Amino acid sequence: MLSLRRQRQSRGNGKMLVGVPKEIKNHEYRVGLVPASVRELVHHGHEVLVETQAGAGIGFDDKAYEAAGAKVLNTADEVFKKAEMIVKVKEPQAVEYGKLREGQVLFTYLHLAPDAPQTRGLMESGCIAIAYETVTGASGGLPLLSPMSEVAGRMSVQVGAHCLEKEQGGSGMLLGGVPGVAASKVVIIGGGVSGTNAARMAMGMEAHVTVIDRSIERLYALDLQFGPMLNTIYSTVDAIESHVTGADLVVGAVLVPGAAAPKLVTREMVKRMRPGSVLVDIAIDQGGCFETSRGTTHDNPTYMEEGCVHYCVTNMPGAVARTSTFALNNATLPFTLALANKGHQRALAEDLHLRQGLNVMGGRVTYKAVAEAHSLDYQPPEEALGISY
């Protein structure tokens, strides 16, 4: 290990100072790096600075970080000041992007398209902002978003089961029924990552599960994966109407990357559901896929509309912050390591998929959709990085 480290240093790959501030957004308990990820970075010769109590909400105390080789600092200011790369979870808040400096790498979720003040703040800082959500995968998809979709999909069924209880306004149905009593009908709209994970959990709880998707290939794949336990239906207005109106629990898992979710379930359909039936809208972060959806919080997760319980919590994975943090780290760590080991310039130059994550660099917007959303000039990342092919 030591010889590898020397070798790397002799090749000119210096150590990088990686900083992890405590998340400051309300009810955000996740953290950019878990102790195991810190240890990987340290093992690769880097230095990691973690703000005190950064992981306290999910059972990682300062000692755990120190044991992994991190230095614990008392303030976010120190972390931002010293670190060459900041690894976070949520987009930086106003007080945080004020602390970023020119040439500093920021690796986190950004979601800049609907957020003009943050975009401006990041441009003014001169930092190199790489967004988790736009990094692409070699086999398609958005690999740093999909673990959160997995979590949200799995969670949707357990929250749906809970909402079906009378006290929550539900119809008093147990998801899986019991022997001799009909199980609940669960209808999942969208057979992507979220929908597939929701289906798996609902089948595990012995519910009667139907997945509706507009891709016949996706339905083939689901049928292969789950067999006769799962009912797959091709998406038409007719199919959605007839299945939704008969459902005890509807999970909305339709996500169109980078666009508003389509409103597939109308108010009329919700009206015709059994009173106390439940709708869980995983797509709420993209505006929701039920006409009756509006965003809620973990503090006050549900509301009644047309006699049905609506669970439309934005940022669902935040509720299971410990699991979500591990899942996110599993996906981000290879990129974090590449950025630290090679420096951002080379890491971005060598990996087309990571380069898709570059949103802002040196005061210029390098992600087209963000530039268009805010009517700003777009500079291709290759140009910003000075790469020529």
Add this chain to the structure above:
Amino acid sequence: MLIGVPKEIKNHEYRVGLVPTSAGELVHNGHEVIIETNAGSGIDMTDADYEAVGAKIVETADEVFARADMVIKVKEPQAEERKKLRPGQILFTYLHLAPDPEQTKDLIESGAVCIAYETVTSPTGGLPLLAPMSEVAGRMSIQAGASCLEKAQGGRGVLLGGVPGVPPADVVILGGGIVGTNAAMMALGLGACVTIVDRSADVLRRQVVQFGTDVRTMFSTRTAVETLVAGADLVIGGVLIPGAAAPKLVTCEMVASMKPGAVVVDVAIDQGGCFETSHATTHSDPTYVVDDVVHYCVANMPGGVARTSTFALNNVTLPFTLALANKGYKQALADDPHLREGLNLHEGRVTYQPVAEALGHDYVTSEKALGL
């Protein structure tokens, strides 16, 4: 026979004694059924549904009690209901008389024939009219636990089944009876890592036969409970000793040794609970925190999923309800020793020994009371 079903009046009780299909079976057998208006409205069984199967809707509970030969309910009669009972009238419902001297006194005075769901026995052992509620509570315990593990509920933010690459939660289930088995089924279905603890090796063998290598089993010793509880994300207390208080298997010290944000669900709370730190809560305020551990100790858990519970209960009570209606209670009780075990009070006399002993009443065998 004229059978009456009043609307339940206990707070937050949405279940109902007969579902429309059960009422239909009774009508089909030549009986008359009267239902208090809106008796099933909390679980989407409308007056029209009952009328469609031939039941008659009446406006008040008074009318139901005044006219019916047999009253079918879910929960024990409340004080105002007990006043409406009359000598010789059959009451078939959950009673739980042993810890309830007032109810026992009132029912003795009423002179009614009181048959308790919870003491009816079965040829294969067990308590068949309690079992479906244990199934429901066992299954529900996992969804309650999963919800409590969320940060907003005070939990440690763990998803029960994890995701690929992230380990699932460790679920420890104390007791491999009906509650424990159903809890294990749901927890395994959600992808959790499940250990069942029981003091009977035979029970543990049955778990392995049912779940295969997916489930871990552990023979119950103090050391085993101590070790497993300390490492668990979710502990389900499913230890029930029929007719007795649940043993306090998990001590205050063990709860204190658990991870911050871990969750305990005490399904045994109706029998006093199997955690030393347990005290009963309600569906409207289900949890509290002791030593950073979230406690879910809702009494009457199945009431939370009242629709499913009502169907489940009707599936097991209907054969007995039909026997009582078709044969009359004397013949039905004479013919079936298991139903006879359900007879707690007969026209002013206590016919169930544990109730007589618990409350210091004279005991008469049900055979003698019925003149068999």
